[in-house]
Amino acid sequence: MSSPCFGSAENIVLIFSEHHNWLQKILRRRLGNASDAADLAQDVFLRLLLKPRNFDSLAGARAYLGAMAQGMCIDLWRRKEIERLWLETLNAQPKPVAVSAEHCAVVLETLFQVDTMLRALPVKVRTAFVMSQIRGLTYPEIAVELCVSVRMVKKYMAQAMLHCLVLEVEHFGAI
CATH class of the missing domain: 1.10.1740 (Rna Polymerase Sigma Factor; Chain: A)
Structure with a gap:
């Protein structure tokens, strides 16, 4: 049975x-x-x-x-x-x-989506991306903070940007 x-x-x-x-x-x-x-x-x-x-x-x-x-x-x-x-x-x-309730809902939903996207990235990639895009640090400054080479920061940023591009294609279709 x-x-x-x-x-x-x-x-x-x-x-x-x-x-x-x-x-x-x-x-x-x-x-x-x-x-x-x-x-x-x-x-x-x-x-x-x-x-x-x-x-x-x-x-x-x-x-x-x-x-x-x-x-x-x-x-x-x-x-x-x-x-x-x-x-x-x-x-x-x-x-x-x-802020209107409608605007608040749109902003919060966007923040939730950004959070979800960032959590999908490896820690160092996420950290480099946030340091660059939010804190405005240069690649050499990020390299010092993360104790990696500038070349590695460039790789992290390329990985983050690729991830963003893939999400954009998934969400909005072909670019």
Whole structure:
């Protein structure tokens, strides 16, 4: 007799009914917030519906759901930290800056995308890119800070720029 498959839409309903309350309780404890916990639990099951997975048991499904929820918690915390820092930056401006909710949403979404792009780069490549593009350091200055050659900084920057170009092609199509 073959083991059950828990990846079909019908079985996702079973997984939901078996694990939704457990997952929401775990998330509520991690996040300290019932509203965020409910949203993330819903997102976990939505992702599972959009990209079904096969599980050999309900315990395997629970382990997967827990791991997915943990990753989503980390993403939520990262997004909240980016939002907090951006709002602090706005508040630190010498003149009060009035930003519409729509503009705020666009800026935050852009910041989240940049964060995702930067996290996909190796640490030294990311660091060199930020030093160059955000801090305005020259390649020789970056080389000194990273304890590498200027040639290596050029390689890091080429790798970062290639990554940006690939993302642009993926997002906007052929250039």
